[in-house]
Amino acid sequence: MVLVVQIVGVIFAVLLMYFTFLNYKRNDMSLSEFIFWSAIWVVFMYVTLFPSTLSAIADTLQLVRLMDLFTISALMFLIVLTFYNYMMTMHTRRKIEHVVRAVALRKK
């Protein structure tokens, strides 16, 4: 029996696959990026529909419920993503600053 939360999970994954595809078609993403993110959404969808495949991992980590494994994994993923985004933003900001200041000083 498919639970409502699984349906929501699948819809979520399909939507994100659509946005990934859209970005790829708009040339905002390379082919490798498209494959990477699509694979993530496919795995997410599979795990949502067949959560028992993760039981072995949950048992190894001594987690009683699969939901705990999902929550902890999601949180870790979000923290990594936030850190990565922060670093990328700072990196881009520094590059923009360097270019804009160099252009301003070069003209004179």
Next chain:
Amino acid sequence: MRFMDVFIVIPARNEESTIAGVIKRAQPFGKVVVVDDGSTDNTHDEAQRTDVVVLHHVVNLGKGCALKTGCDYAVREGAEHIVILDADAQHDPEQIPEFLAALNNHDVVFGYRTFAGDMPRILRFGNAFISRLTLFLYGIALRDTQCGYRAFTADAYKKLRWNATDYSVESEIVSTTGRKKLRYVEISIPTVYHNKYKGTTVIDGMKIVLKMVWWKVSS
């Protein structure tokens, strides 16, 4: 002191109504360098109409970046003394000689507002809090850590050269002055507020406090 060694750096963003007047009043005291920080109004054109150097940031980077661009230019062109002031006519350029005279015996000169004017109460409180924090963290007793009217020697600038891109530049200059043990003095300037929606906001103030603590911890 020869005014030809003096560079007056004015960072400006969307100050079309005041920039020409500020430039005209500052010109007698040194070479004026305006840094247009990605203005979306006619600030750049207004500044260009005068015969001063106008550096242009194609996008807005923040006051700290604009000041750094202007000061780097000044040092590159042989400046011995650098004065920085705001483009919104908050600071009276007639006081530049006072700042320059003080540089004879000091590395950095800080302007301080007397707060007798119409400074918003929340900003007055924020200033007082940051001043206390500055004394606690860096051992510098300044009456006004956020005033943008300042002067320093070119040698001092090389030590002060900041990383801050935004309004926290004022605090970074203060903290570096303390850490590098530069000689400093304060000069009283009148408090003038033209637009309460411009300049440092309460959010900026909170960011500045966090950054000051961070600089202390990471230094």
